[in-house]
Amino acid sequence: MEIKVCGMRELGNIQSLIAEVKADWMGLIFYPKSPRYVSEDRATELKGIAVKKVGVFVNETEVEILRKVGLFQLSAIQLHGNESAEFVKKLSEQTTSELWKVISVSEKIDWKSLAAYLPYVSKFLFDTATKAHGGSGRKFDWSVLETYPFDKGFLLSGGLDEESVEEIAALQRQIPQLEGVDLNSKFEDAPGLKNIEKLKKFKQKLLSQEAI
Numbered sequence: 001m002e003i004k005v006c007g008m009r010e011l012g013n014i015q016s017l018i019a020e021v022k023a024d025w026m027g028l029i030f031y032p033k034s035p036r037y038v039s040e041d042r043a044t045e046l047k048g049i050a051v052k053k054v055g056v057f058v059n060e061t062e063v064e065i066l067r068k069v070g071l072f073q074l075s076a077i078q079l080h081g082n083e084s085a086e087f088v089k090k091l092s093e094q095t096t097s098e099l100w101k102v103i104s105v106s107e108k109i110d111w112k113s114l115a116a117y118l119p120y121v122s123k124f125l126f127d128t129a130t131k132a133h134g135g136s137g138r139k140f141d142w143s144v145l146e147t148y149p150f151d152k153g154f155l156l157s158g159g160l161d162e163e164s165v166e167e168i169a170a171l172q173r174q175i176p177q178l179e180g181v182d183l184n185s186k187f188e189d190a191p192g193l194k195n196i197e198k199l200k201k202f203k204q205k206l207l208s209q210e211a212i
């Protein structure tokens with residue numbers, strides 16, 4: 001199962017993530033209202049680092065998203081707002097970076113409304129609905145995913161921590177399209193600063209569950 005660690009920005013912390021956690025993805029948040037916001041002056045030092053970067057955007061313009069893709073060499077674009085399928089289609093015509101659409105879950109999910117995104121996205125990411133858009137540290141009711149109707153893979157997000165591992169593994173056995181997890185505020189010492197030991201423990205536990 002893939003691991004994305006979101007909301008990072010300190011070079012030393014990121015180097016430890018690469019060396020010790022070997023996460024598959026690292027999320028850089030480009031939403032100015034987030035306490036984990038990454039400013040443009042970080043671009044040079046974060047450009048060449050050896051982990052795939054996903055940029056997190058909330059209702060951002062195409063021009064600005066594409067500018068950040070070039071500036072930070074983003075392998076993926078995570079659309080974390082109310083972006084329409086039409087918007088995602090237009091973006092897909094202008095970039096080779098993966099497109100991930102976030103679905104903010106409050107109650108039931110209208111699967112039909114998601115179908116329009118399928119031709120353009122590499123994966124969905126299901127997160128807890130919140131006014132701040134993300135980073136809530138709260139889980140949603142995962143049972144809504146039991147009727148997931150697509151072959152497309154997705155990431156699970158929202159308040160995941162070490163205690164979640166058994167349930168994540170059980171969910172993946174039930175829904176193999178669950179291809180990864182997104183970790184954030186439960187692994188922080190401060191906003192944007194991850195606790196590497198906690199992340200390592202999570203990964204070890206996840207690996208041991210996957211072997212079951």
Ligand SMILES: O=C(O)c1ccccc1NCC(=O)[C@H](O)[C@H](O)COP(=O)(O)O
Pocket residue numbers: 006007027029031034035036056058080127132133134135136137138157158159160182183184185186
């Ligand atoms: O984390 C933020 O500050 C944030 C703010 C606005 C939009 C997205 C944001 N985070 C994006 C993510 O992908 C987080 O990992 C996801 O929301 C889960 O966070 P958490 O509930 O803290 O595990």
